[in-house]
Amino acid sequence: VREAAAFKGKGVLVGIGDDAAWLKTSQTSLLTCDLLIEDVHFIRGTIPARLLGRKALSVSLSDIAAMASIPDYALLAVGLPPDIELDYLDQLIEGFLEVAGEHKLEVIGGDTSASPLVIISVTVLGHPLKKGPALRSRANPGDEIWVTGTLGDASLGFELLKKSREQELEISELHYSSLIVRHFDPAPRLKAGLKLGPLANSMIDVSDGIMNDLTRILEESGQKQNLRAVIHLDQIPLSDDFKKFYGGHPLRSRQALSLALSGGEDYELLFTAPRGARTEIAKAGREMDLSVTRIGKMEKAKTREIILLDQKGRKVPAPKLWFEHFPRQERNRN
Amino acid sequence: VREAAAFKGKGVLVGIGDDAAWLKTSQTSLLTCDLLIEDVHFIRGTIPARLLGRKALSVSLSDIAAMASIPDYALLAVGLPPDIELDYLDQLIEGFLEVAGEHKLEVIGGDTSASPLVIISVTVLGHPLKKGPALRSRANPGDEIWVTGTLGDASLGFELLKKSREQELEISELHYSSLIVRHFDPAPRLKAGLKLGPLANSMIDVSDGIMNDLTRILEESGQKQNLRAVIHLDQIPLSDDFKKFYGGHPLRSRQALSLALSGGEDYELLFTAPRGARTEIAKAGREMDLSVTRIGKMEKAKTREIILLDQKGRKVPAPKLWFEHFPRQERNRN
Numbered sequence: 053v054r055e056a057a058a059f060k061g062k063g064v065l066v067g068i069g070d071d072a073a074w075l076k077t078s079q080t081s082l083l084t085c086d087l088l089i090e091d092v093h094f095i096r097g098t099i100p101a102r103l104l105g106r107k108a109l110s111v112s113l114s115d116i117a118a119m120a121s122i123p124d125y126a127l128l129a130v131g132l133p134p135d136i137e138l139d140y141l142d143q144l145i146e147g148f149l150e151v152a153g154e155h156k157l158e159v160i161g162g163d164t165s166a167s168p169l170v171i172i173s174v175t176v177l178g179h180p181l182k183k184g185p186a187l188r189s190r191a192n193p194g195d196e197i198w199v200t201g202t203l204g205d206a207s208l209g210f211e212l213l214k215k216s217r218e219q220e221l222e223i224s225e226l227h228y229s230s231l232i233v234r235h236f237d238p239a240p241r242l243k244a245g246l247k248l249g250p251l252a253n254s255m256i257d258v259s260d261g262i263m264n265d266l267t268r269i270l271e272e273s274g275q276k277q278n279l280r281a282v283i284h285l286d287q288i289p290l291s292d293d294f295k296k297f298y299g300g301h302p303l304r305s306r307q308a309l310s311l312a313l314s315g316g317e318d319y320e321l322l323f324t325a326p327r328g329a330r331t332e333i334a335k336a337g338r339e340m341d342l343s344v345t346r347i348g349k350m351e352k353a354k355t356r357e358i359i360l361l362d363q364k365g366r367k368v369p370a371p372k373l374w375f376e377h378f379p380r381q382e383r384n385r386n
Numbered sequence: 387v388r389e390a391a392a393f394k395g396k397g398v399l400v401g402i403g404d405d406a407a408w409l410k411t412s413q414t415s416l417l418t419c420d421l422l423i424e425d426v427h428f429i430r431g432t433i434p435a436r437l438l439g440r441k442a443l444s445v446s447l448s449d450i451a452a453m454a455s456i457p458d459y460a461l462l463a464v465g466l467p468p469d470i471e472l473d474y475l476d477q478l479i480e481g482f483l484e485v486a487g488e489h490k491l492e493v494i495g496g497d498t499s500a501s502p503l504v505i506i507s508v509t510v511l512g513h514p515l516k517k518g519p520a521l522r523s524r525a526n527p528g529d530e531i532w533v534t535g536t537l538g539d540a541s542l543g544f545e546l547l548k549k550s551r552e553q554e555l556e557i558s559e560l561h562y563s564s565l566i567v568r569h570f571d572p573a574p575r576l577k578a579g580l581k582l583g584p585l586a587n588s589m590i591d592v593s594d595g596i597m598n599d600l601t602r603i604l605e606e607s608g609q610k611q612n613l614r615a616v617i618h619l620d621q622i623p624l625s626d627d628f629k630k631f632y633g634g635h636p637l638r639s640r641q642a643l644s645l646a647l648s649g650g651e652d653y654e655l656l657f658t659a660p661r662g663a664r665t666e667i668a669k670a671g672r673e674m675d676l677s678v679t680r681i682g683k684m685e686k687a688k689t690r691e692i693i694l695l696d697q698k699g700r701k702v703p704a705p706k707l708w709f710e711h712f713p714r715q716e717r718n719r720n
Binding site for chain 2: 065066069070071072073074075076077078079080081082083084085086087089091092093114115116118119121125127129131160161163165166167168169171173175176177178180184185187188189256257272
C-alpha cells in the first residue's frame with residue numbers, strides 16, 4: 053500500500069509511514085468508515101480483486117455523495133489470508149487507487165494484516181459545500197421524491213451472475229452485461245450529490261433499495277411529525293436492459309418490482325425537494341447527462357409508511373423484500 | 387452502537403443516523419484506522435468482550451499519543467458471527483465507550499455487520515498541538531533515546547495467561563496479575579505524548595517491542611544519513627513483577643530480554659530528544675508520576691543498526707525476536 057500511494061498531495065502533511073496521517077482539514081469534515089467482509093459483502097471467487105478494490109472505495113464515496121460533499125482522503129486497511137494469490141493485494145490496491153484518481157482524493161494510509169478471510173476497511177474523510185451537507189433528516193411534507201439513474205440493475209445483474217455460475221457460463225457469454233457491470237463497478241454519484249444536494253431538503257444513497265432507504269428518510273425526518281411517502285410505480289426509472297429482461301413489462305413481474313424497489317446496491321441518490329426546485333433539478337440532470345426522475349411525494353400522515361400506486365392510482369401491496377425471494381448472505385447496511 | 391453513543395457533543399454536527407458523520411475539525415487533523423481480527427489480533431475465548439472493546443480503542447489512541455495529539459472522535463465498526471452471545475456487542479461497546487469517556491473523545495458512528503469472525507475496525511480523528519505532531523522522521527545524531535513506563539510486561543502477561551489456560555487455572559489464581567492487566571488493558575499514553583512530544587525530536591508508540599519500533603525511527607529518520615541506536619541494556623526499565631518473575635536477574639535470561647525488547651504490546655512511548663531536554667523530561671515525568679527512562683543514544687553511522695551494550699559496555703547479540711521463541715499468530719503491526 054505504501055509504495056502505491058506514496059505521493060504526498062497538497063493536503064497531506066504526513067502520509068503513510070508514521071503512527072497516523074496528518075492532514076490539512078476544513079472547518080468541518082465528513083467521516084465515514086465501511087467494513088467489507090468476505091462471504092458477507094462479497095464472494096472472493098465472483099469478483100476480480102481489481103473490481104473489489106474499486107467497489108470498496110466507490111461504496112464509501114457513495115456515502116459522501118449522499119452528503120453533497122467532496123471526498124479528500126481515504127485510508128485502506130486489508131486483512132489477507134495466507135493462501136491468497138500473490139498479486140491479489142496489488143490488484144485490489146490498483147482498483148482502489150483508480151477510483152481515488154477518478155475522484156481526485158488522496159490515499160493517505162493503509163495497513164495489511166494476516167486474516168482468515170479477506171477483510172477490507174475503508175475510511176473516507178471529506179468536506180461539505182459551504183451550505184453544509186445534505187442530510188436525511190430534513191424532508192418536509194409536500195416535498196417531491198426524486199431518484200437519479202435507474203434502479204434494480206445491480207441486483208438483477210447479481211442474480212444473472214449467480215445463474216451463469218450455476219450454468220458454468222463465461223461472463224462474456226452473458227447478455228445484459230450492462231447490468232452485471234452495475235453490480236461489479238457502481239459509480240458513486242459525487243457530481244450529482246454536489247449539484248442536487250443544494251436543491252434538496254433530504255438526501256440518501258440507495259444502498260439497500262428505495263423501500264429501505266426511503267424508510268430511513270421517513271425515520272430521520274419524521275421525528276416531530278409522521279411523514280409518509282407516496283410512490284408512483286410507473287415512474288420508477290428502469291434501464292432498457294432491465295425492461296428487456298422482463299419482456300418490456302417489468303411492472304407485471306413481482307420479482308422485477310422487488311429487485312427495483314429493494315434489490316439494493318443501486319448507489320443512486322434518492323432525495324426530496326420542494327416543488328419549486330423542479331426546473332433547476334431538470335437543468336442539473338441535463339448538464340450532467342444523468343436522468344433524474346420524480347417518483348412521488350412526501351405527505352403528512354398518521355402513520356409512517358410507503359404507499360405504492362399503479363398507473364391508475366390504485367394501491368399496490370409492497371413487494372416481498374428482495375432477500376425473501378433470493379435468500380443469501382446479509383449485505384452491507386451502509 | 388447508535389443508542390449507546392447517541393449524544394451529540396460540542397463538535398458533532400451530525401452523528402450516527404446519516405450517511406456519514408459531520409464534524410467540526412481543526413486546520414489540521416490526525417487520522418488513524420486499525421483493524422482487529424479474531425484469531426489474529428485476539429482470541430475470543432481469552433479476552434472478555436468489555437476488555438476487548440477497551441483495548442480496541444486504547445491501541446488506536448496509542449497511535450494518537452505517539453503523535454503528541456489530542457483525540458476528538460472515534461468510529462467503530464464491528465463484524466459479529468451469528469453464534470455470538472447476546473450481550474457480547476453490548477459489552478464490547480461498553481468497554482469502548484469507557485475508554486472514550488476516560489480520554490474525552492466522542493464516538494460518532496458505528497456499524498455492525500454479519501461476519502464469520504469477530505472483526506473490529508476503529509477509526510480515530512484527532513488534532514495536534516499548535517507546534518504540530520511528533521513524527522518518527524526527525525531523530526538527529528546525538529539525540530538521547532527515552533522510553534516511558536516499563537517494557538515486556540504485556541507480553542510476559544500474555545505468556546502467563548497462555549500457560550494458565552494450558553493448566554486450567556483461574557485468572558484469579560495467577561500471580562503476577564499486574565502483568566496480565568498490562569496485556570488485557572493497556573493505557574494509552576496520551577498525557578505523556580502531549581507533555582513529551584514538544585520536547586522530542588522523534589516519537590513512536592511501542593506496539594511491537596523497541597527493537598522493531600526503534601528500527602522504524604531509524605528508517606524514517608535515516609533517509610538522508612544513516613543513524614544507529616546504541617542501547618544500554620541495564621537501563622531498560624522493567625517492572626518489579628517482571629524482575630521478580632525472572633528471579634531478580636532478568637538480564638541473565640535471554641527469554642526475558644526477548645520479551646522486554648521485542649515482545650510488543652507495551653504501548654509505551656519511545657522517543658528521542660536532544661541532551662538539553664533532560665531536565666524538562668525528568669520534570670514532566672515527575673508531574674505525571676510516570677517513569678521516563680533514558681536508555682541510549684542516536685549516532686551517525688555507516689549502517690543502520692541497533693547496538694545493545696551490557697553493564698560493562700560489551701556488545702550483546704540481539705535476542706531472538708519474541709515470536710521466534712513463542713510462535714503464534716501474527717499480530718497487529720500498527
